[in-house]
Amino acid sequence: MKLSGGARTLGSLWLVGLCALPALSQERLPASAVASATVTGSVERGRALLANRQDSGCILCHTVPGMAAGGEIGPPLAGLAERASAEQIRQRIADPRTLNPATVMPAYFSTQGLQRVASAYAGQTVLSAQGLEDIVAYLLANTRSEPGAPVRP
Numbered sequence: 842m843k844l845s846g847g848a849r850t851l852g853s854l855w856l857v858g859l860c861a862l863p864a865l866s867q868e869r870l871p872a873s874a875v876a877s878a879t880v881t882g883s884v885e886r887g888r889a890l891l892a893n894r895q896d897s898g899c900i901l902c903h904t905v906p907g908m909a910a911g912g913e914i915g916p917p918l919a920g921l922a923e924r925a926s927a928e929q930i931r932q933r934i935a936d937p938r939t940l941n942p943a944t945v946m947p948a949y950f951s952t953q954g955l956q957r958v959a960s961a962y963a964g965q966t967v968l969s970a971q972g973l974e975d976i977v978a979y980l981l982a983n984t985r986s987e988p989g990a991p992v993r994p
């Protein structure tokens with residue numbers, strides 16, 4: 842199944858994660874803010890993107906509530922909606938280097954400072970703006986320990 846949210850395959854994604862240098866471009870576009878301003882996320886599309894290893898790869902490194910399989914390189918995402926705001930989650934996925942310059946997590950919505958990206962993918966983000974918002978919507982809706990607990994704005 843081909844999902845519209847994934848603009849690049851996992852192979853290049855690993856390259857991005859492993860080869861991105863800590864020294865980042867000075868330009869910090871608020872790309873994640875642009876994504877949230879232009880599109881509305883869908884929990885169901887977010888679920889499909891998260892579950893598909895080719896499109897996002899998140900579950901290779903994280904356990905995610907509602908997903909059967911998950912990796913342990915990154916922290917479990919259970920309880921995320923209680924410890925992070927929507928904008929913090931969006932920022933983390935868009936470009937985790939802004940929070941941890943040495944991170945192994947790929948930058949999913951940035952084309953800045955990426956090294957050795959295959960030429961066919963140069964200038965493309967891993968996730969589309971829509972895909973980013975869909976994943977944020979899923980995580981906000983499904984990572985609360987109490988189903989009825991309030992979500993941070």
Ligand code: HEC
Nearest residue numbers: 858897898899902914915916933934937941944945946947
């Ligand atoms: C290569 C492994 C890897 C992949 C793939 C990955 N992450 Fe991460 N992620 C990490 C690590 C490691 C951390 C811990 C912070 C750090 O080291 O930068 C993290 C941190 C996070 C956090 C913060 C967790 C918290 O408790 O505050 C969120 C949210 C997150 N990742 C979401 C995602 C999503 C969504 C995807 C897919 C779009 C993804 N990650 C893909 C490794 C990964």
